[in-house]
Amino acid sequence: MMKVVVIGATQIGVEIARMLSNENHEVTVLDESDDRLQNVRDQLEVFTHQGYGTSVSDLRIAGVNRADYVIAVTEDEQNNIIACMLTKRMNEQVRTIACLFSAEMFEQAPFAEWDIDYVVHPEESTANQILRLMRRAGATDITPFVDGQVMLIGLRLTSKELINQTVRQMVMSNAHATFRLVVIQRNTQTLIPQADTILKRNDHLFFLAKSEDVPAVIKLTGNTEQQVQxxxxxxxxxxxxxxxxxxxxxxxxxxxxxxxxxxxxxxxxxxxxxxxxxxxxxxxxxxxxxxxxxxxxxxxxxxxxxxxxxxxxxxxxxxxxxxxxxxxxxxxxxxxxxxxxxxxxxxxxxxxxxxxxxTSRDIMNFIRSQGQNSIAAVPDVDAEILELVAGERASITKGPLRSLILPRGMVIGYVQNGDKAEVATANTQIHEGDQVVLFVLPHLVEEARYYFEGIR
Missing domain, CATH: 3.40.50.720 (NAD(P)-binding Rossmann-like Domain)
Incomplete structure (x- = not known):
């Protein structure tokens, strides 16, 4: 379990706190406004402290001296920088993340000298997401994992051949590509697909696939890799x-x-x-x-x-x-x-x-890259993306995925061992120490932890 201090109860701050607290990390939100903190308390089970990120005493009360991460996302970039610099002087081991709004500051500032481990710029993060979508013009959403080895790609189902087929039939008829259907958004309902789930026209499908298999996944849903001129x-x-x-x-x-x-x-x-x-x-x-x-x-x-x-x-x-x-x-x-x-x-x-x-995605991707268990989210679906490590006696290691009975509402996405990641299939065997990314409905987060760690 990580200890994280989020400075700033902004929209970014609340989203980051939600992602982390849903996986039972210890999260404290520090903000000068009690009204904003009350909004946090109404939504999340996290610690809060009313105070300033530029105050040593408030930072100490918030717990930065024992934190693994301090994430400064107030609306004042100078205060974010100062908060990170003060934090490093109070805790040399902590990793600091600052949100900046000035393009000039983002591009030219000497962050290493300022003891800031990672910086985000909302406009830059948004532009990068747009560029990823443009590179895959048939996709509605693209999120890279493991340095781009695995891609989460959203696509609308338009293929007449797949409509009214089950997920099992889709996989069997497209054995030439390795992919995993992990989420279906049907109108306003979020589904975690099972083998017998029936696909419907205009379903919004989210797949995990290796980068080289993305074109095949786009094609099987009835979309095309469109040339952008x-x-x-x-x-x-x-x-x-x-x-x-x-x-x-x-x-x-x-x-x-x-x-x-x-x-x-x-x-x-x-x-x-x-x-x-x-x-x-x-x-x-x-x-x-x-x-x-x-x-x-x-x-x-x-x-x-x-x-x-x-x-x-x-x-x-x-x-x-x-x-x-x-x-x-x-x-x-x-x-x-x-x-x-x-x-x-x-x-x-x-x-x-x-x-x-x-911006929240970029922050979570940085935390994930540091080797910590983390949680992310897809913005238009009501499902969580968990990254868990298989424990010594975890239920998830008892056999290949096809032999395991997991709750409906939970699906394994990919398995990472060291620097190598593989998209999960029915034959995948999870071993002790493997890092596994899975997609679950929000009420099953604790259940997922049990299967991986044997802890309820």
């Missing part, structure tokens, strides 16, 4: 600028694919001129974002990907729906509130990204 980005945010910058350098400026055409619509003239001078391979168009006629005249109906990540979530959603109506292959909408995310299933939107979720 023409991209339109709606500006007016730091995220849109970051996406345009990376595309400029990676796809065109770096010479990897000069056939791609990238347009960015920017409503602010000064900002448009500045970005145009910075990004020579991106066409910057100064125009209002709310003018649908202008968007169509600029080729909205002919682009392969629309990235709508303005500061207006409603505009992003409506423009994405319009683009889908015009037949755009891939739409990615940025939303500021996580409550919008279930709309991806309700109205069949393609992909949504949320800065808080993207």
């Amino acid at each position: 023409d991209i339109m980005i709606l500006g007016n945010s730091d995220v849109s600028r970051n996406v345009a910058r990376v595309l400029n350098n990676l796809y065109v400026g770096g010479g990897r694919d000069r056939r791609k055409h990238i347009k960015m619509i920017e409503p602010d003239r000064n900002r448009a001129e500045k970005i145009s001078n910075e990004l020579e391979h991106v066409l910057i168009i100064h125009a209002p974002l709310y003018n649908i006629d202008m968007l169509t005249s600029e080729g909205l109906d002919s682009v392969d990907v629309l990235v709508a990540v303005t500061d207006d979530a409603e505009l992003n959603l409506m423009t994405s729906l319009l683009a889908a109506h015009y037949g755009v292959k891939k739409t990615i909408a940025g939303v500021s509130q996580s409550s919008y995310i279930p709309l991806t299933n309700a109205v069949e939107l393609d992909s949504m990204v949320n800065a808080n979720y993207a």
Whole structure:
């Protein structure tokens, strides 16, 4: 069990605290506002302390001197930096994580000298998630595990051949690829699939697969690995600028694919001129974002990907729906509130990204990379991703997975031994010491621990 202090009861802070506390790690949330802390207490079973991350006495009361991780995610990046620096002087062994909001600070600051082990930048995290989605244009969601060896990929079921088949039939008819169906989102219901689960049209399926098997998984669901040539980005945010910058350098400026055409619509003239001078391979168009006629005249109906990540979530959603109506292959909408995310299933939107979720994912991926048991989440499904280690007498080691009887609502995703990870199949045998990632419904988290550690 880890001891973690989260400084800042922000949306990111609450999400991180939830992920960690669900696996019974000892979590303390430190914030200057008792109202925000009360919101935390209403949702989570964690410790709280009202105080300041820049106060040595408050940090000591919160327990940073005995913490494994201190995660500073207040809305003030300078306070986050100071909190991490003070923490290291109180506990040399602790790992510190700071959330920054200034792109210049994120790119240039000497974090090692400041005793900060890892930094996150919400706009950068969101831009990276968008780029992963663009690389797999048929996917609705992509999350890498184990340095990209294994991918969690979300896809909508459109294949007529699979509709009304069971999961067992799908696996048997696609034996050429190794994959694991781990979650089904059906309208607003989250299912952990069993062998006899019947697949339905427009199910939102989440698979684990090795990177080389991802194209086969995309194909079997009736989707395609679409070639992305023409991209339109709606500006007016730091995220849109970051996406345009990376595309400029990676796809065109770096010479990897000069056939791609990238347009960015920017409503602010000064900002448009500045970005145009910075990004020579991106066409910057100064125009209002709310003018649908202008968007169509600029080729909205002919682009392969629309990235709508303005500061207006409603505009992003409506423009994405319009683009889908015009037949755009891939739409990615940025939303500021996580409550919008279930709309991806309700109205069949393609992909949504949320800065808080993207940042939380990056933080959890860092913690996972340090060899600690951790927990993550998929933003639009009500299921947990647990990483557990098989104990000496754990029930999960008694035979291959096909011979074990696990509760409905729990499925093994992949098994990691050292630096090597393998997607789980019916023949997988879990051994003592293996790190295992599994997907469970929230009420089965404790049950999952029992199967791996023999502890209720």
